[in-house]
Amino acid sequence: MATSSPVLDAISEGLDEKQSEAMQCINGPVRIIAGAGAGKTRTITRRIAYAVASKQWDAKSTLAVTYTNKAAEEMKMRLLGLGVHDVQASTFHSAAMSQLAYAWNRLADGDVPRIETDMSQYVRTALLRVTGHDDLEDQEVSDIMQELSWMKVNLVPYEDYARVCARTHRTIPLELSPQQFVDVAHIAENEKIHKNVIDFDDSLLLLSHILDEYEEIADELRKRMRHITVDEYQDVSPLQHRVLTQWLGGNRDICVVGDPAQTIYSYAGASSYYLLNFNKEFSPLSADVELDTDYRSSGHIVNYANAVLSASPMADDYIELRSANDSGPQVTLTKFATDEQQRQQIVSRILWHSKRDMKLDDIAILCRTRARARAIASTCKQAQVPYRLRTEPDDGVLHARQEDGKVTISTIHAAKGLEWDTVFIPDCFEGNIPMNPEGTGQAHEQQIEEERRVFYVALTRGEKRAYLCVARSAHENDYTAQRTISRFISDAAANKRKVRS
Numbered sequence: 001m002a003t004s005s006p007v008l009d010a011i012s013e014g015l016d017e018k019q020s021e022a023m024q025c026i027n028g029p030v031r032i033i034a035g036a037g038a039g040k041t042r043t044i045t046r047r048i049a050y051a052v053a054s055k056q057w058d059a060k061s062t063l064a065v066t067y068t069n070k071a072a073e074e075m076k077m078r079l080l081g082l083g084v085h086d087v088q089a090s091t092f093h094s095a096a097m098s099q100l101a102y103a104w105n106r107l108a109d110g111d112v113p114r115i116e117t118d119m120s121q122y123v124r125t126a127l128l129r130v131t132g133h134d135d136l137e138d139q140e141v142s143d144i145m146q147e148l149s150w151m152k153v154n155l156v157p158y159e160d161y162a163r164v165c166a167r168t169h170r171t172i173p174l175e176l177s178p179q180q181f182v183d184v185a186h187i188a189e190n191e192k193i194h195k196n197v198i199d200f201d202d203s204l205l206l207l208s209h210i211l212d213e214y215e216e217i218a219d220e221l222r223k224r225m226r227h228i229t230v231d232e233y234q235d236v237s238p239l240q241h242r243v244l245t246q247w248l249g250g251n252r253d254i255c256v257v258g259d260p261a262q263t264i265y266s267y268a269g270a271s272s273y274y275l276l277n278f279n280k281e282f283s284p285l286s287a288d289v290e291l292d293t294d295y296r297s298s299g300h301i302v303n304y305a306n307a308v309l310s311a312s313p314m315a316d317d318y319i320e321l322r323s324a325n326d327s328g329p330q331v332t333l334t335k336f337a338t339d340e341q342q343r344q345q346i347v348s349r350i351l352w353h354s355k356r357d358m359k360l361d362d363i364a365i366l367c368r369t370r371a372r373a374r375a376i377a378s379t380c381k382q383a384q385v386p387y388r389l390r391t392e393p394d395d396g397v398l399h400a401r402q403e404d405g406k407v408t409i410s411t412i413h414a415a416k417g418l419e420w421d422t423v424f425i426p427d428c429f430e431g432n433i434p435m436n437p438e439g440t441g442q443a444h445e446q447q448i449e450e451e452r453r454v455f456y457v458a459l460t461r462g463e464k465r466a467y468l469c470v471a472r473s474a475h476e477n478d479y480t481a482q483r484t485i486s487r488f489i490s491d492a493a494a495n496k497r498k499v500r501s
Helices: 006-012 017-024 040-053 069-081 092-107 120-131 138-153 158-168 178-195 200-213 215-222 238-248 299-310 339-355 370-382 441-459 487-500
Strands: 030-034 062-066 088-091 227-230 254-258 287-291 332-338 363-367 387-390 407-411 420-425 462-473
Touching: 006 017, 006 040, 017 040, 017 287, 030 040, 040 062, 040 069, 040 227, 040 254, 062 069, 062 092, 069 088, 088 092, 092 200, 092 215, 092 238, 120 138, 120 178, 138 178, 138 200, 138 238, 158 178, 200 215, 200 238, 215 238, 227 238, 299 441, 299 462, 299 487, 332 339, 339 363, 339 370, 339 420, 339 462, 363 370, 370 387, 370 407, 420 441, 441 487
Parallel strands: 030 254, 030 287, 062 088, 062 227, 227 254, 332 462, 363 407, 363 420, 387 407, 420 462
Antiparallel strands: none
16 A cells, blocks of 8 residues: 555545555456446546556556447546546547557558548448348348447457357348358448448457457556556457457466446447456455445435345345445335326426426436337427437547436436436336247346346436336237236336345
């Protein structure tokens, strides 16, 4: 531990015992399992500031990696507030593009490939050549692009794609054969090369190739990354893990932070495997710390979320949270006859809270799908309730709420990392939460487990209140499609009874 000083004391101020332990363990490898609301950003920024202020790290050779530009900017601002400048805080892709530009200028005569975020034109060209269809819906093209990304981030070579699909019972979009899909991938990539454009996944693939083939450049880049911190490590993909390993070389000064219970992007290649097995990959660890105090949510919300996870076959991988707050209101489940009645009553309840001086900005409706989010937005519009609709993670602004008097209507995935006083979680029925999984056996079970974590993330966005809602059927007198309440709600009820007994 560094000698105490007013500066170091100020950096340490306000941390709990486990946060302080994590802050002071500045020589890696270090793993921090940080539950929902446990102050992980606070902890890792204090850890970086503490290491720099105590002269044990050089800020210019310190890299902090997170998953959105918004989170990276927030990290920079917090570090600046702690008096720390020059730390590199960025996403994996931003760091990769910066390094790729440096290496490209050293190795090539031509221009650095340009990042293009919309690859649909190249995919449409490829699909036309392979299938003959030029009238595909935007969602169909999007499904193909997501599959192309999945193949890249999982490091699946073209020649192995058919075997991997067969082994994992993977459904290929548009009912393409594996060979047709590989042909689409080849043509789309050739189109991109012709235009000298790449996507975000390509930036990591190209950088990985350079780090493998050009040791001198790899060593130069590693000198700028002597101390590495990776946030949201439960969402790292095989491709990102490969690049991270290349960044480190023989260096072991790495800290990873994450929560296996918040792994909700497996469909895009994210895996908690690397977080859960970090202690084996980097054995022996300098420190292995669990932040299990939730400073965000009320006691009843935390207990309910714990009960949801405790029914999981993977329960041993998840930490049990304890709330630092009052118990607050019980988590409630309200049943309605129809979807329309559910939406109307949610809006009515929001207006009830609003009349009792709750700000609309403090309320969120968290939906499992974009379509259901848009449906409830329509109901809010009819009732003249101001709202903001979020169907994709917002990567442009900081976490701070926009104080403009609007209810947030969001998909659960887009709400990750955010919080509200009161959250409504509608449509808690089998087929929506959890969504109907594809495949059988292990693949089926993995999808159900992912859905459990999605529900857990939704619950833990709430600070004081969480309203669960379910409609008996989509339409009045529709007795042919009676819904079953989500198994996660049944699991939670059963596990809460076990705790009481």
